Amino acid sequence: MMKNFLVATSIALVSLFANPINVSAQEDWSLSGFSWPESALWDKARQHYILSNINGNPTEADGKGYLSKISSDGKVLKAKWVTGLDAPKGMALVGHDLIVADLGNIHVIDGKTGEKRETIAVPGAKLLNDVTSNGKEAWISDWMGNGIWHYRDGKVTLWYQGEEIIHPNGLLVENDHLLVGTWGEEIQPDFTTKVPGDLKAISLKEKTVTTLAKSVGNLDGVIRFKGRLLTNDWITGQIFEISDTGEAKEIMKLKQGLADISHDGSALLLPFMLEGELKRQELK
Numbered sequence: 088m089m090k091n092f093l094v095a096t097s098i099a100l101v102s103l104f105a106n107p108i109n110v111s112a113q114e115d116w117s118l119s120g121f122s123w124p125e126s127a128l129w130d131k132a133r134q135h136y137i138l139s140n141i142n143g144n145p146t147e148a149d150g151k152g153y154l155s156k157i158s159s160d161g162k163v164l165k166a167k168w169v170t171g172l173d174a175p176k177g178m179a180l181v182g183h184d185l186i187v188a189d190l191g192n193i194h195v196i197d198g199k200t201g202e203k204r205e206t207i208a209v210p211g212a213k214l215l216n217d218v219t220s221n222g223k224e225a226w227i228s229d230w231m232g233n234g235i236w237h238y239r240d241g242k243v244t245l246w247y248q249g250e251e252i253i254h255p256n257g258l259l260v261e262n263d264h265l266l267v268g269t270w271g272e273e274i275q276p277d278f279t280t281k282v283p284g285d286l287k288a289i290s291l292k293e294k295t296v297t298t299l300a301k302s303v304g305n306l307d308g309v310i311r312f313k314g315r316l317l318t319n320d321w322i323t324g325q326i327f328e329i330s331d332t333g334e335a336k337e338i339m340k341l342k343q344g345l346a347d348i349s350h351d352g353s354a355l356l357l358p359f360m361l362e363g364e365l366k367r368q369e370l371k
Contacts, residue, residue: 116161117366124358125176129351139175148173169201177217188215219258228255251296257309264288268306303335308348319348
């Protein structure tokens, strides 16, 4: 089942990546001076990047968090484009709106102006983390609540919760499955775990859970990049490629604190939380 699912997904994405997103800057670049950057998003329609900055304690509602806007050629357009957030992490676009996970809230932000249109409190959520979208609806991981929330048309509901996904972090929706990178079990004071996290797949219709790769690491981002399924370990800075047989192969070893990896269609976007840095890097 796992092999068939991954093979089918890869075939379905061939046509998508045959025509990569047009980004004006094709060289690698790096920007520093951010404050605990967690997630980067490429806004294709408006041709710029958005970077979430926790700017303080990642679990504290202190109003210090913000979003930065960066040009396609790697220049800071506005360091504090959206302010007054707490500890913003994952982001995704739903229509023209930017959906941002922020502790126990979900912010709906005008993707063009940066105006905060709505903040939706999510009762019962413990620590909202990553966001993924198919353009019409979004799924949000609850890192401490072992759950997945769902957003559509201004409404948020609990979509999945169970012991099959322990500390869910990175999300990726594709075809009829939601891919989930988990952090692992029995978190220690240094945020390592006694049991490494897995890469899971949850069917959108039946909500059945399949393990795609077991005991990979303390997983953060999950992406499909040029047909390759990638995930990363926050603690070790490793990026892994997951094969259709569930093997995790290290393809890059970077720095500790590599947070929610993403891409712009041509290159990887790598936020280094502890270094306050965002790097755009082509994958050879």
